[in-house]
Structures are given as structure tokens and as C-alpha cells.
Amino acid sequence: MSDKSASAYWAANIRLITICLVIWAVVSFGFGILLRPLLSGIAIGGTDLGFWFAQQGSILTFIVLIFFYAARMNAIDRDFGVNE
Amino acid sequence: MDQFTLNLIVVGASFALYIGIAIWARAGSTSEFYAANRGVHPVLNGMATAADWMSAASFISMAGIIAFVGYDNSTYLMGWTGGYVLLALLLAPYLRKFGRFTVPDFIGDRFYSQTARIVAVIALLVISITYVIGQMAGAGVAFSRFLEVSSSTGLWIASAVVFCYAVLGGMKGITYTQVAQYCVLIVAYTIPAIFISLQLTGSFLPQIGLFSNDASGAPLLANLDGLLTDLGFRTYTEHHANTLDMVLFTMALMIGTAGLPHVIIRFFTVPKVSDARASAGWALVFIALLYTVAPAVGAMARLNIINTIYPNGIDGTPLAYADQPQWMTNWENTGLLAFEDKNGDGLIQYYNDANAPAIAAESGWAGNEMTTFNRDILVLANPEIAGLPGWVIALIAAGGLAAALSTAAGLLLAISSAVSHDLIKSVLNPGISEKGEMLAARISMAIAILIATILGLNPPGFAAQVVAIAFGLAAASLFPTIMMGIFSKSMNSTGAVAGMLTGLVVEMVYIFTYLGWFFIPGTNTLPNTADNWLFGIQPASFGVVAAILNFIVAYVVLAMTKPAPKEIQELVESIRVPRGAGAAQSH
Numbered sequence: 195m196s197d198k199s200a201s202a203y204w205a206a207n208i209r210l211i212t213i214c215l216v217i218w219a220v221v222s223f224g225f226g227i228l229l230r231p232l233l234s235g236i237a238i239g240g241t242d243l244g245f246w247f248a249q250q251g252s253i254l255t256f257i258v259l260i261f262f263y264a265a266r267m268n269a270i271d272r273d274f275g276v277n278e
Numbered sequence: 279m280d281q282f283t284l285n286l287i288v289v290g291a292s293f294a295l296y297i298g299i300a301i302w303a304r305a306g307s308t309s310e311f312y313a314a315n316r317g318v319h320p321v322l323n324g325m326a327t328a329a330d331w332m333s334a335a336s337f338i339s340m341a342g343i344i345a346f347v348g349y350d351n352s353t354y355l356m357g358w359t360g361g362y363v364l365l366a367l368l369l370a371p372y373l374r375k376f377g378r379f380t381v382p383d384f385i386g387d388r389f390y391s392q393t394a395r396i397v398a399v400i401a402l403l404v405i406s407i408t409y410v411i412g413q414m415a416g417a418g419v420a421f422s423r424f425l426e427v428s429s430s431t432g433l434w435i436a437s438a439v440v441f442c443y444a445v446l447g448g449m450k451g452i453t454y455t456q457v458a459q460y461c462v463l464i465v466a467y468t469i470p471a472i473f474i475s476l477q478l479t480g481s482f483l484p485q486i487g488l489f490s491n492d493a494s495g496a497p498l499l500a501n502l503d504g505l506l507t508d509l510g511f512r513t514y515t516e517h518h519a520n521t522l523d524m525v526l527f528t529m530a531l532m533i534g535t536a537g538l539p540h541v542i543i544r545f546f547t548v549p550k551v552s553d554a555r556a557s558a559g560w561a562l563v564f565i566a567l568l569y570t571v572a573p574a575v576g577a578m579a580r581l582n583i584i585n586t587i588y589p590n591g592i593d594g595t596p597l598a599y600a601d602q603p604q605w606m607t608n609w610e611n612t613g614l615l616a617f618e619d620k621n622g623d624g625l626i627q628y629y630n631d632a633n634a635p636a637i638a639a640e641s642g643w644a645g646n647e648m649t650t651f652n653r654d655i656l657v658l659a660n661p662e663i664a665g666l667p668g669w670v671i672a673l674i675a676a677g678g679l680a681a682a683l684s685t686a687a688g689l690l691l692a693i694s695s696a697v698s699h700d701l702i703k704s705v706l707n708p709g710i711s712e713k714g715e716m717l718a719a720r721i722s723m724a725i726a727i728l729i730a731t732i733l734g735l736n737p738p739g740f741a742a743q744v745v746a747i748a749f750g751l752a753a754a755s756l757f758p759t760i761m762m763g764i765f766s767k768s769m770n771s772t773g774a775v776a777g778m779l780t781g782l783v784v785e786m787v788y789i790f791t792y793l794g795w796f797f798i799p800g801t802n803t804l805p806n807t808a809d810n811w812l813f814g815i816q817p818a819s820f821g822v823v824a825a826i827l828n829f830i831v832a833y834v835v836l837a838m839t840k841p842a843p844k845e846i847q848e849l850v851e852s853i854r855v856p857r858g859a860g861a862a863q864s865h
Contacts (some may be wrong), residue, residue: 199556200851200854200855203854203855204854207854211367211368214363214367215363215367218360219365222356222360222528223525223528223529226352226356226528227517227521227524227525227528228521228525230517238489238508239488239489239497239498239499240489240496240497240498240499240500240501240502240503240515241349241489241497241499241515242498245349245352245499245515246489247555248349248352248356249349249352249355249488249570249573250485250488250570250573251570252355252356252360253355253356253566253570254358254566254570255563256359256360256362256363256566257559257562257563257566260362260363260366260367260555260559260562261556261559262559262710263366263367263555264366264552264555264556264559265852267371267552267555268552268555270859271552271856274855275856275857276855276856277552278550278551278552278855278856278857278858
């Protein structure tokens with residue numbers, strides 16, 4: 195693997211990681227804690243959407259994020275010919 | 279058949295299963311002892327990681343911690359799952375590519391320094407032993423209940439069982455045993471939760487039941503909030519805690535997850551780099567099965583407890599002490615639940631003393647009479663509180679023990695490999711024989727269990743709280759160093775060692791200041807209350823502050839010294855690319 199494609203591969207990886215971590219932070223620290231007051235108008239089962247994100251939604255999103263990252267990363271590995 | 283016999287049969291059968299598997303897969307060579315020849319499928323590895331991960335803290339303790347606080351303790355749920363995202367994205371694939379057995383191996387080789395390796399070993403030991411204290415505390419509670427002994431006797435029995443169990447097999451024994459343990463613990467956790475959700479809300483899924491209407495036709499959470507307000511407690515669903523501390527606590531649990539040696543070690547055992555990414559996802563699927571049920575268990579148990587004590591509503595006559603259900607008697611015998619009839623009326627009143635409701639004065643209540651309710655008993659008592667059949671009660675005891683044992687075994691493996699492999703074989707005595715290495719591994723396990731048991735007699739908190747402290751330590755010390763090892767090519771050994779030491783020492787001092795020096799009860803410098811914490815940041819949350827200091831110190835030192843040598847920078851380049859990940863070597 196040439197230096198140029200190595201740095202392109204790493205840059206693609208970092209870009210994907212950044213996108214995933216932004217979502218990771220928004221659903222947990224955002225919707226679950228800091229942005230909860232903004233979501234307080236959306237009622238759900240005796241409480242609000244922020245409570246649901248803190249106790250259910252963030253966890254479900256985390257699972258989707260990991261499999262999304264794994265699948266995208268496998269594709270990027272193949273594109274750059276560095277898959278096993 | 280009485281409950282005691284039934285407990286013994288179910289717990290005994292589950293143990294026979296684990297021991298049978300451990301003997302069948304008994305570790306022969308040292309490489310099998312540590313990493314099972316990398317022959318484990320990602321789904322099975324995910325399941326074993328989930329069993330390894332979900333300890334007494336998750337199984338026995340967490341729902342109780344949430345039940346008595348409510349929304350504010352959602353931090354445990356988000357923190358202990360969100361860390362897997364960091365693991366999958368930032369650490370697992372690269373550590374797998376690097377191909378070593380242990381975390382100190384990685385740190386020692388990446389930072390080309392025996393000092394870095396030794397500091398990593400020390401951090402690992404501090405983290406793991408703290409973690410084991412929490413496990414022993416939880417396992418002690420479980421044993422004390424199902425063997426009907428006092429909580430300290432239960433703890434000593436737990437420590438004997440963990441010792442026999444961990445010394446018997448290595449990782450290979452543990453991997454397949456842990457798959458079995460996962461199955462036992464998840465069945466044990468979800469069955470009572472499904473029953474209770476059906477009873478209270480008619481919904482089969484507790485995750486849905488939590489947000490459904492109960493028999494009154496109003497949402498369950500709204501009714502719970504109403505009852506708690508009437509009894510002078512804080513509402514369940516609203517935000518009461520210090521927001522800064524909530525954010526930092528969640529973050530500490532997340533980055534602590536990604537720095538935990540016994541979890542990271544799991545990702546060394548998958549065949550390929552792509553499998554390491556998927557394994558983290560599978561682990562989280564299996565973990566989420568419990569973590570999405572836990573908040574429902576907490577809220578529903580709190581509601582059931584209130585309804586047990588006030589069978590006729592809060593305005594009606596409370597439960598008479600003489601009429602108490604069997605579960606109260608059973609748990610009173612362990613000393614973990616206690617009542618005191620302060621106004622001598624023979625009835626039990628449960629309310630918040632600090633904010634007594636009007637009815638307390640009107641009805642001549644003289645204080646809250648449920649004086650002790652150890653949070654760690656809630657999950658174990660839950661099926662009894664809901665009046666479920668005897669086999670469900672026996673099952674939850676088996677599940678709690680599976681959770682505590684599997685994690686204790688994984689931690690003890692991490693401790694023993696750090697001592698025998700990273701310290702003795704790599705630093706002190708490179709010529710040690712395989713036999714000698716195995717012996718050193720087992721002796722270090724025994725010492726770790728003994729320390730954890732003695733400190734577990736008076737643990738610095740409930741199981742989940744002690745474990746959270748271990749996460750604060752992992753967040754402060756190992757996580758930043760491993761991150762810099764992968765994402766900063768130029769980070770050198772001096773910077774890494776200085777950063778790691780800063781993070782570890784700052785977090786240890788902060789923890790010991792409030793929880794007692796080396797967790798010895800009564801030796802704390804300041805009382806462990808929010809008023810005394812810096813900016814209201816509790817000891818576990820402070821791990822994030824210490825982690826930030828770790829990064830800052832490392833980069834400042836790097837700026838003043840020479841960057842890592844060329845061959846190390848090339849090594850870092852190579853771990854960033856999956857191709858060529860062969861089997862790991864010890865050295």
C-alpha cells in the first residue's frame with residue numbers, strides 16, 4: 195500500500211468515526227441529558243422523549259452505530275484492498 | 279419442596295454445568311490459558327464478552343440503583359453501553375491487528391518502554407482489584423440470600439467459590455463457560471421482568487411495559503411519580519441531579535469501558551480485524567437485552583414495594599409488621615433489609631423523613647420505618663416481591679451468581695496475566711518456565727481474591743457504585759494512553775508514561791480522599807457528599823477530568839522531547855491497516 199493510499203484510507207476511516215461519534219454523543223449526552231428540556235413537549239408513556247432516549251433509545255442507537263461502522267469499514271477495506 | 283432446597287438444586291445444577299464445561303475445555307498451554315488460540319466465532323465471542331462484562335454490578339445492583347433514584351441514574355445505562363461504540367470504533371480493531379495478549383503488552387511495545395509496561399500493569403491491577411471488590415460485594419449478597427446466611431458469611435463463601443472456579447481453567451475454559459453463563463443470566467433476568475410487566479401493564483415486553491398504562495388506566499410512570507410525591511420523595515422521571523456530574527459520570531463509564539483490561543483482552547481472541555469490529559456489536563446486542571430491561575425492572579419494583587407496604591393506598595392502613603410477606607422475613611435475616619417500629623403501632627410506614635408529607639403528622643408517624651433497604655437486594659428480591667413461583671426465585675439466584683462469577687473470573691485472568699506475563703516474564707525473570715508462569719498466575723489470583731474479599735466486607739458503596747469507581751480509574755489511566763498509542767504516531771514513551779501516571783494518581787487521590795485511603799473504611803479525608811466534591815463532581819466522574827489531564831500532560835511532555843522513533847511510527851502505520859493480522863505472539 196502506497197503512502198498516498200494509506201493516508202487516504204486513514205482519512206476515510208477518521209471521517210466515518212467522526213460521523214458515528216457525533217451521533218453517539220447526540221443521542222446520549224444530547225437527547226438523554228442536555229437537550230432533554232427541548233424534547234419535553236413530546237410525551238411518551240407518562241414522561242417525555244428525553245427519558246426514553248436516556249433509558250432505551252440511546253442503547254438501541256449504539257447497536258445500530260456499531261454495525262453500521264463495521265459494515266462501512268469492511269467496504270472501505272475492500273475499496274483500498276486492505277481487507278484480510 | 280421448600281424454597282431453600284429449590285435454590286440449592288437450581289444453583290447447584292448451573293454450577294455443575296459451568297464446571298463440566300471448564301473441565302472439558304481445560305487449558306493446556308500458556309497461550310490457551312490467555313487467549314484460547316483465537317478460534318472463537320464473533321457471535322460466541324460477543325456472548326462471552328457480554329457475560330464477562332455484565333457483572334454483579336449490572337445484574338444484581340444496577341436496577342436497584344435506578345429504582346431508588348430514577349431518571350438521574352440513567353447514566354449507568356448510557357455509560358455502560360455507550361463505551362462499546364468507542365471500543366468498536368477506536369480500539370478493538372487496532373489492538374487485534376497489533377496482536378498481543380494483554381494491554382500492558384500493547385502499551386509496553388507501542389511505547390518501547392519497560393517503564394510504560396510497568397505503569398500499565400499497576401493501573402491494571404488497581405482497576406481490576408477495585409472492580410473485583412464490587413463483584414465480591416454483589417456475590418456475597420447473592421450467596422447470603424440463597425444459602426440463608428449473614429452477608430459476611432456469604433462473602434467468604436463467594437470468595438472460596440470464585441477462587442476454585444478461576445484457578446481451574448484459563449480463557450478457553452472461561453470462553454465457553456461464559457457462553458453458558460450468559461444464557462443462564464439473561465434467562466434469569468428477563469423471565470421475572472416479563473412476568474412483572476404482564477402483571478402490572480399487560481405488556482409482554484418490559485421495554486414497552488415501562489411506558490404503558492397500568493391497571494388504573496394511567497401511565498405506570500405517572501402513577502409512580504404521583505406515589506413518590508405523596509410520600510415526600512423526589513419524582514422518578516424528572517431531572518434532579520447536577521447536570522455536569524451526570525455528563526461526566528456517563529462519559530467516565532463510557533471511556534472506562536474502553537479502557538478496561540478484561541474487556542479489551544476479549545478482542546484479542548477473534549480471528550480477524552473485521553471480526554473484532556463485529557464482536558463489539560454482538561457483545562452490545564447481548565448486553566442490551568439486559569440493559570433495556572433493567573430500567574423497567576427498577577421502576578416496576580419500586581412501584582411494587584410501595585404497593586406492598588401500602589396495600590390500601592397511602593391514605594389507607596399500611597402493612598402490619600406481623601403480616602409481612604415471606605420475602606421481607608428472608609431478607610431481614612441477611613441484615614440487608616431492616617425495619618424499626620418507631621411509633622409502636624405495629625405497622626410499617628415508608629416515606630421520606632427529610633421531606634415528610636402532611637399525612638405523616640396527621641397519622642402520627644414517627645419516622646420512616648423501612649430503615650435499611652440495601653440496593654443490591656432489589657433484583658434478587660424482585661420475583662419474591664411480585665409473588666412469582668419458586669423456580670423463578672431460584673433462577674434469579676443462579677443468574678446473579680453467574681454474573682458475579684463470570685466477571686470475577688475474567689478480571690482475575692486479567693490480573694494474573696498482568697502479573698505473570700507482563701511483570702514476571704517480560705520484566706523480572708524472562709527465563710521463567712511455562713509451569714512457573716502458570717503458578718505465578720494462580721498465586722496472583724489468590725492474593726487478588728483475598729484483598730477484594732477483605733475490602734468487600736465493608737465495600738465503599740453498593741456493587742454498581744464500586745464498579746463505577748473502577749471505570750473512573752480505567753478512564754483516567756489506560757484509555758487515553760491506548761488512544762494516543764493508535765491515533766498519535768509521534769507520541770513517545772516519556773509523554774505516555776507521564777500522562778498515564780498523572781491520570782492514575784490524580785484519580786486515585788480524588789477517590790481515596792472521599793472513600794478512604796486504599797478503600798479502608800473510616801480513613802477518608804473528607805465526607806463523601808456532594809457538598810464536598812469539587813464542583814459537585816463525584817469520585818467516579820472525576821475520571822474524565824483525570825483523563826483530560828492525562829492527554830494534556832502527555833502532549834506537553836511530547837512537545838518538549840523527541841517524537842517516537844521511525845520504526846515505532848511505522849508500527850503504528852501498520853496497526854491502522856487490517857491486512858496481515860496473523861495470529862498473536864507473546865514475544
